[in-house]
Amino acid sequence: MTRTGERVVASRLRTPRWIARIETPDGRVLGAGVLLAPDRVLTAAHVVGPGHRYAVRLVGVPGLDAVPATVRPEEHVPQREDTFGDRSGDLALLRLATALPAEHTTRLYRLAAPHGPVSMYGFPDGDDGGRWHGATLVAARGRDSQVQLRPLTPGELAAPGFSGGGVVDHATDQVIGIVLSVDEGPGSAFSYMSPTETILSHLPQVAAWTDGAEAVDPRLRTGTGPAAGRLDVPFATELASWFRGEGWPVLVTVVPAPGDRAWTLQRAVTLADRELRTHRNTSAVSQDPPETVPPAGAHDLALDVKGLTAAEVMDRIAERLGIRDDPRPERLGSLRLPLAAVLVAVDQAAEPEALLALLERLAREGARLLLAFRGPGEPATRAAELLVHRPLRARWARLHAELSCVTDELGPALEDRRHRVLPAPGSRALLDRAEGGVRRSRMLRAWLAHTPDRDREPARAGLLFTFEEAVGRRRRRLEQAIGLLDARLRRREELLGRVGAEWPLCRQRAAAHGDRVMAAYRLYEQAVSLLRQTPCDIERAETAVERFVGFCSTNAPEEEGAS
Structure with a gap:
């Protein structure tokens, strides 16, 4: 199929x-x-x-x-x-x-x-x-x-x-x-x-x-009764936040097994699964802090990858996503939704290097990944650097570059064009919003220059995403406004060329009719003056150009009065 x-x-x-x-x-x-x-x-x-x-x-x-x-x-x-x-x-x-x-x-x-x-x-x-x-x-x-x-x-x-x-x-x-x-x-x-x-x-x-494959590996399921384990509230809160789609999309954590932390992860995985979340286990956690309870359907797959190869992990992901004929990781970018997967014991996989390369590819394709390592050390540190800290720093750097583009390039470009040409009727509001976006971007850049490091942590990445969306929206609005004014400036150059080309011909025709030369010159001067005025009112200038060209196209003296 x-x-x-x-x-x-x-x-x-x-x-x-x-x-x-x-x-x-x-x-x-x-x-x-x-x-x-x-x-x-x-x-x-x-x-x-x-x-x-x-x-x-x-x-x-x-x-x-x-x-x-x-x-x-x-x-x-x-x-x-x-x-x-x-x-x-x-x-x-x-x-x-x-x-x-x-x-x-x-x-x-x-x-x-x-x-x-x-x-x-x-x-x-x-x-x-x-x-x-x-x-x-x-x-x-x-x-x-x-x-x-x-x-x-x-x-x-x-x-x-x-x-x-x-x-x-x-x-x-x-x-x-x-x-x-x-x-x-x-x-x-x-x-x-x-x-x-x-x-x-x-x-x-x-x-x-x-x-069809069940979402949760049997080794990661748990009961939620009081005897099953003791809830690690800070960790449960962190997990529930990730399951709600908050923060950076990749969470790298260390979860030794067995222990309260491992049981807390199993509890979260169980409650976040549509099939395993029942009235019985939700009633059992009704007394827990609500911020520790993840939403149902918050992951696509929860898998213990101990002893599994990268290909076996990809096969399990493909099965859950309905990919039957060609389960290559590069196909995930065209899927109907981003993958949300929990992988446990990543450092105990059969091919740690190959698995890390697969995870990096999945992250680039937009997957949300919760990666649990059984122990601290180089594998967990490397995964956190590769999948969390390095791309997070790059995103902040891109945000700063986008802000600089808005405030130092697009903003002045818009201001320069507004000095040279008036906006079209009906587009002034767009230009005013674009200029307002430049002012807000200057304020945001100043605020970011004094932002404490804790606001740049992975858990606060939602702030970064909000800023990126706002700055992207401002950039698009500025580019649209500049494009509209550039089109009007091109029209101004076209009109100047038309007037310049028409004047010698008009002067020759008007010279045969005496005082028509002065009348033509007055219309020519009026059109050129409006075209060279800053900011140029294109509509007024175009009317003057049409009047001049229309006058020049009238050959007979009796037609002058009619015109």
């Missing part, structure tokens, strides 16, 4: 055999579902409920009758909202009274892919046969890691009849989750899906019908 989705395009020409239409006994369509086993259908909890009877029909298999179905209370996870208003749950497993043919079933697939193109099948109102809709996975949402789906067109927003329908990833042609809900109200732009690993956290029995 290539990453261009040829098989998905072909499969969208037909109704999937595994798609289930869920109905009331009298035939009213309630939603969709996924046939995981001959007698089990996965759907959204708001579509069905315990104590009711339903009918399940495979619309993609002609000739099959609807099958009675019910849902048990222990296999119904209703939608809930936490104190922040985030939704969770909304999952259910239907049990069929009569088994359907096994060849029509499908399996869920674990995939670290909260971005990229997908398709979903459902039953919008008035279309009981169902249809495919296209969408793009945008980002995880909330503490239950439900994922936003942006429709390819407004008409492909998932209607209620899509609830419970399977979501097929184009890169792998696998079912990676089910549709849950749609934004309510006019102008809604998103639907939501529950990815496979979130489904497994609520309904672990679904693992029997699931493929």
Whole structure:
């Protein structure tokens, strides 16, 4: 399977055999579902409920009758909202009274892919046969890691009849989750899906019908009860900050094993995984400081690399990201999202040098890496210098260079051009914002000259990123403003050339008509004067040039009065 989705395009020409239409006994369509086993259908909890009877029909298999179905209370996870208003749950497993043919079933697939193109099948109102809709996975949402789906067109927003329908990833042609809900109200732009690993956290029995690599190495999992270990609060806070995407994207740390620090890392990795984060273990840490609890879905892979080669590590990464045919590190730059990986025992890998080279490549491609070494020493020091301190210093240096460019080059260039030509009507606000950006950049450069070293530490890299974004935005605005004024200066030179070329010809024609020479000269002088005035008003000058050229094109004396 290539990453261009040829098989998905072909499969969208037909109704999937595994798609289930869920109905009331009298035939009213309630939603969709996924046939995981001959007698089990996965759907959204708001579509069905315990104590009711339903009918399940495979619309993609002609000739099959609807099958009675019910849902048990222990296999119904209703939608809930936490104190922040985030939704969770909304999952259910239907049990069929009569088994359907096994060849029509499908399996869920674990995939670290909260971005990229997908398709979903459902039953919008008035279309009981169902249809495919296209969408793009945008980002995880909330503490239950439900994922936003942006429709390819407004008409492909998932209607209620899509609830419970399977979501097929184009890169792998696998079912990676089910549709849950749609934004309510006019102008809604998103639907939501529950990815496979979130489904497994609520309904672990679904693992029997699931493929794909688990995110967390079994050696890095842990219970979170009080007897499992003692929480290292400062370290847990540092880890949670990294999992939230704060600070420098590469964190190099030393974690001896066993010990409280190792247990704290395992706790963070477990809680940050969609599949392993459950109501049970989140309840167990409810008394811990909230700043020590990472968000769910915060990493793609957590791997103990002791004894592994660099190629084996790359294979595990590729498997999690859905790369099947060519798992080379240089391909990661074109993936749908940056990789977030936790690698433990880096100094005990089979090929430390090769692994470090791979990690450097991944970091350049935008990966977020949490690298734990089992002991202090040269390997950890070298990794920190190569992946953290050296690139961080280079980024600060580039920021200073960008500030110098804005304040010492682009700012004076804009000022010079504003002295030479007036802005076009409607563009003055842009130029004023550009000049304001120069003033703010001078203030920022002065502030940075007195910034304490602690503000340049990796944990405070968010400050650097904010400055980079602001200075980049100011530079682009300045370049745009300078470009607009340069275009007006070029127009000024064109008009000067036009007037200069027209005057000798006009003088010869006007000389044949006596006093027309003086009239032409006055118009010529007026146009040249406006063009050479600083700052030049291009609109006024252009009007004067057109008046002069129009006068010169009039040959007969009687035409002078008309003009």
